[in-house]
Amino acid sequence: MLLPNLFNSTPASHHDALRQFQQRLDEGLASGEYKPFVWPYRALGPHLLILYLLLPPTQSKVVYYARYPLFALIIYLSADSILNCRSSMVTVGYGIGLLNAWAVLWSATLIIWNDARGKFKRIEEHDGADGSLPSDQADGATKGVTTGAERLVDGVLKARHVDGEAKDSPGSPHKDTKISDSSRGEIYVWQTLAPTFHHRLDWVCDLVSNFRGVRWNHQISGLPPPPPHIQSSLQDPSIPSADARSHVTRADLIRRDLPNFLLCLIALDVLKTVTLHDPYFWGLPPSTPSPFPYPRLFRISLSLVFVYTSLSTIFLLSPLVFGVILGPNILGQHAWPWLYPSFFGSLSQVYRKGLAGLWGQWWHQLFRYAFEQAGEFAGRTTGWEKKSQKGMLLRIAVAFACSGTLHACASYTTLGDTRPIYGSFGFFMLQPVGIIAQRTASGWMKSRGLRARIPARLRGIANLVVVAVWCYVVGPMVADELAATAIWLYEPLAVSPIRALGGDRIWRWGGRWVRWYSADRWWRSGLAS
Helix, strand or coil: CCCCCCCCCCCCCHHHHHHHHHHHHHHHHHHCCCEECEECHHHHHHHHHHHHHCCCCCCCHHHHHCHHHHHHHHHHHHHHHHHHEECCCHHHHHHHHHHHHHHHHHHHHHHHCCCHHHHCCEEEEEEHHHCECCHHHHCCCCCCCCCCCEEEECCEEEECCCCCCCEECCCCCCCCCECCHHHCCEEEEEECCCCCHHHHHHHHHHHHHCCCCCCECCCCCCCCCCCHHHHHHHCCCCCCCCCHHHCCCHHHHHHHHHHHHHHHHHHHHHHHHHHCCCHHHHCCCCCCCCCCCCHHHHHHHHHHHHHHHHHHHHHHHHHHHHHHHHHHHHHHHHHCHHHCCCCCCCCHHHHHHCHHHHHHHHCCCCCHHHHHHHHHHHHHHHCCCCCCHHHHHHHHHHHHHHHHHHHHHHHHCCCCCCCCHHHHHHHHHHHHHHHHHHHHHHHHHHHCCHHHHCCHHHHHHHHHHHHHHHHHHHHHHHHHHHHHCCHHHCCCCCECHHHHHCCCCCECCCCCCCEEECCCCHHHCEEEC
C-alpha cells in the first residue's frame, strides 16, 4: 500500500511517477522537511579528508592525533546530509546516502584503522635517463622520514632499477640521488607521501579515489600483480609473481572492454524499455499487478541483470576513457593498462564455490578493502584471531554489515516508500547466514566421505541451484527496496533506438539537472540538483 504523502494517486505512467516525486520534493523543501544537496558545501567531509592527507610529511603528534576530531566532524557532516538532504533525481537521491556513508567508512579506513600518511605507498615510475632520481625522492621531509623511493640494502639506501642492480644513495637531505650512467633506464619505486605539493596532490587524489588499491601496497587480493619488468625493478618479495593478467596493453583493453561496453549499452536500452511496462519499477509496491508471468521471478531476475549491467557500464568507462582514449600521453602513469583489471570476476567461481564464490569473487569488489579493514578492527577490538572460527565469522558479519549500512543509507535518502533496515540491511545481513550454512553442509558431507562420491560437475550444478534458490527466497528484500527507491526511473542513455522504433522520441535526456541554490550564508550556496 502506497503512503498517501508519496503518491497523490497511482501514477498512470513513469512520467507521472517522476512528476509526483518532484512534487513531493517541492513540498518537503517548502516545509523545511528536506534540504537540497548543495555542492561543494555538502561535500565538505571528503574535502577535509583530502586536505588532511595533503599536509606535508611530518612526525608531529598534533597532526597525527588531529585525525580523531577530523573523523568526528566527517561523521557529523555525513549524518547531517543523510538525515536532511534529498533530490528529485533518483540517482542523486540514492547517491546522497551511499556516498556520505562511504565517506565515513573510507575515512575510517584511511586515517583511523590505518595511518595512510605514514604507511601507504604506491608504485611509481621515474625516468633514470638523467642519472638521478627526482629531487623530491631524495629529499626527506624530516629526520627519520623516508620517501619510499628507495629501499634499505645492508643498511644503506639504494635506488631500485629495472635490472635489479642497486646503486648507493647518500640519502642526505637536499641532495640528488645519483645513479651511474651504466644504469640509465626506467626506475620503479614504492613512493610514500611525497614532500613536494604537486607530487603529494597526485598521490593523495589517487589514494582517495582508488578504492581497490591497484598498484598500492594495500591492493586487495584477487587482482593481477604488476608486470614482470616492474617487479624486477622493485625487487619486493612480498609481491606475488606476475601472471597472464599482468601482461595487458592498450590494445588488450580495447579488445576486452569495448565489445562489452557496446553490449551493455544495448542491454541497458532493452532493460529500460522492459521496466517501463511494469509499474513495480516506477516505485510502486510488489503487490502491483505485473504484465509479465511469474512476477516474483521476473522482477528479481530483471533487477539483478539491471544492477549488473548498470554497474558494468560505469566500470567499463575507466579503462576505455583513462587507459585508451586519454592514454599515457595525457595521464602518464595513471594510464598504465594493468591498472584497470576487471571489476567483476568469473561466473565459474559461483559454480565452484556457491554463495561464497558469488560474493567473494564474482560480484564486484570495489568496497572490499574498507569492509576487510572494518572486520580487522572488530577482530583487534575483541581479540578474536583471524584464523579462529569466531574470528572468521566476525569478520564476515562485519563486512556484510558495512555493505548493508551503505545500501540502507542510500535507500533512506530517496523519496520512495522504502524500508532500509528490513530491506537493504536485512538482505546483506542474511548473506553470511547463507554462506556459513552452505559451508557447514559441505563440510559435513566431506567429513563423511559423501562429497568425494559426488562428481565435480554435479557439485557445481548443486552450487548453482543453491544460489538460485537462495536468491529467489531472499532476493525480494533488496529487489523490492531498489524498486521502491524508484532508481529504475533513471535514464541510462541519452538516446534510445528501441523506444524510437516503438514510436517514442529517441532523445531521452532533458530537464534541469543542476541549478544554482542561494542560501542564507554564502558558504551554503552552490550547485544543487
